[in-house]
Amino acid sequence: MKSPYIAKRYWNSIATPMGESSSILGKYSDLINFSLGDPDITTDKRxxxxxxxxxxxxxxxxxxxxxxxxxxxxxxxxxxxxxxxxxxxxxxxxxxxxxxxxxxxxxxxxxxxxxxxxxxxxxxxxxxxxxxxxxxxxxxxxxxxxxxxxxxxxxxxxxxxxxxxxxxxxxxxxxxxxxxxxxxxxxxxxxxxxxxxxxxxxxxxxxxxxxxxxxxxxxxxxxxxxxxxxxxxxxxxxxxxxxxxxxxxxxxxxxxxxxxxxxxxxxxxxxxxxxxxxxxxxxEIQPPMVKEFKSRTFAAYERLEQLKNVSILPPKGTFYLFPNIKATGLTSEEVTNRILEEAHVLVLPGTSFGDNGEGYIRIAATVGKDKINEAFDRIEKMEIFR
Missing domain, CATH: 3.40.640.10 (Type I PLP-dependent aspartate aminotransferase-like (Major domain))
Structure with missing residues (x-):
């Protein structure tokens, strides 16, 4: 935004899809959120x-x-x-x-x-x-x-x-x-x-x-x-x-x-x-967390492997997956938008993470396996993944 009251170095500031994702959360009542890496597990009660x-x-x-x-x-x-x-x-x-x-x-x-x-x-x-x-x-x-x-x-x-x-x-x-x-x-x-x-x-x-x-x-x-x-x-x-x-x-x-x-x-x-x-x-706290998030990550990985026009490396760490969607013939942003509009699932385009993220999307497996499976049940019905 150009304004005499804003420092010039921020006149061309552009919000990222990561920063804007929170504004999308209320768009659909049944939205499943794979966008931000915020674990759904509440801090240990102790x-x-x-x-x-x-x-x-x-x-x-x-x-x-x-x-x-x-x-x-x-x-x-x-x-x-x-x-x-x-x-x-x-x-x-x-x-x-x-x-x-x-x-x-x-x-x-x-x-x-x-x-x-x-x-x-x-x-x-x-x-x-x-x-x-x-x-x-x-x-x-x-x-x-x-x-x-x-x-x-x-x-x-x-x-x-x-x-x-x-x-x-x-x-x-x-x-x-x-x-x-x-x-x-x-x-x-x-x-x-x-x-x-x-x-x-x-x-x-x-x-x-x-x-x-x-x-x-x-x-x-x-x-x-x-x-x-x-x-x-x-x-x-x-x-x-x-x-x-x-x-x-x-x-x-x-x-x-x-x-x-x-x-x-x-x-x-x-x-x-x-x-x-x-x-x-x-x-006491960490082993159950690691077991849970590893299980979720591999559950999402297995569902991604079954999709047409998607390829992905086996997970090595974190709870993120970075599937390759180039075979769809669409850009990362186009695929992200279609997943949101057609499946009511929020993911981030790979370009959020650099120019060479084009052709990828990022999925954060920060919800339970029931939600992960529900999300992929919807996604696998999309024409671009069938």
Whole structure:
């Protein structure tokens, strides 16, 4: 919108299908929503009850600017127990969500015009987050025929004197792929060769179905050049609590803390208490969640395999599926609109996640299997899939 009261850099701002999806939810009374990655599972009752009691006991004030000390220590203990990786609380800061953590990290490291390499398809906000920090997004396309792995030869060709960082997101949104250990090691070697930072957007760590998740920061000599973004949203079904964290060298954490002081001051105290309880109870809370979402994801995968004009790779991680619909002869947006209008099912076009998402749609298996089957019972009746 052009207006003298709006900053010129936003005059050509275009809402994404992801951002606009909420406005469609009331269009049909029987709509089945496969659009956003918001688990339908409510945060574990024990976490809610403990956080509620914390509020009654007075945890309603500002916290330490780095975050609640006990929570930071618990995050450090988690990495030690799960990955045999030593990190101290001075290298950890609690943030208001993983998205906020990403912006804080970019704001801390980028000078005007610095380049950040973003593998594509990508989580929708990445490019704009880079631009908000005055950087320049550079896209590294990944391809279905390569399992959406990062091709490090193509990665190396994108590096210039202005390249500052590479974003790595595994398990991946939107493709559902998991980068192999070999790929992560190759990325690490390139980062060290060109003295680059890696921003590891580690949001779906428990949803790695074939191999245990391995943080890239645990690779030899990567701790000093990795900024790890963590979140409680997906791994603990706590999207609405808006709580995440950053792991980075202590000097960088100090800068990020100073930036955040002028942004949101501190993360919400109650959300931090809830996160503390969650991480302590993870061995009870997470296994049933992983079992449920894996079951849903493979149920949707099996139904997709039965559709004409659709191809899809077997799920590797997350609860997202990224089916190829090129054989329909329609664009991603056309297929998305027809599924909405004819089947009353809301999915997102692949172009929401980058130009090379054309020819794909994204499905978030965040509803129960009964709803998944109902959705595909409708979809399979559509002419383009018969």
């Amino acid at each position: 976490i809610i009850e403990k956080a509620f009691q914390d509020a009654l006991n007075g945890h309603t004030h500002y916290t330490d600017f780095f975050g609640v000390k006990e929570l930071r220590e618990a995050v450090c203990e988690y990495y030690d127990e799960e990955y045999n990786y030593h990190v101290v609380k001075e290298e950890c800061m609690i943030t208001t969500s993983g998205c906020h953590a990403m912006w804080l990290a970019l704001e801390a490291i980028l000078d005007d015009g610095d380049e950040v390499i973003i593998p594509s398809p990508y989580f929708t906000p990445y490019p704009q987050q880079v631009k908000l920090a005055r950087g320049k997004p550079v896209f590294l396309e990944t391809f279905e025929e390569e399992g959406f792995q990062l091709n490090t030869d193509r990665l190396e060709k994108l590096i210039t004197n202005r390249t500052k960082a590479i974003i790595v997101n595994t398990p991946n949104n939107p493709t559902g792929t998991c980068l192999t250990k070999e790929t992560l090691v190759q990325i690490s070697e390139i980062a060290k060769k060109y003295d680059l930072l890696v921003i590891a957007d580690d949001i779906y760590t428990i949803f790695s179905y074939e191999e245990p998740f391995m943080p890239i920061t645990t690779i030899e000599d990567m701790k000093e050049r990795t900024i790890t973004i963590g979140s409680f949203s997906k791994d603990y079904a706590m999207t609405g609590w808006r709580i995440g964290y950053i792991l980075a060298p202590s000097y960088m954490i100090n800068i990020i803390k100073d930036i955040n002081e002028n942004n949101v001051f501190t993360a919400p105290s109650i959300s931090q208490q809830a996160a503390l309880h969650a991480i302590k109870m993870r061995k």
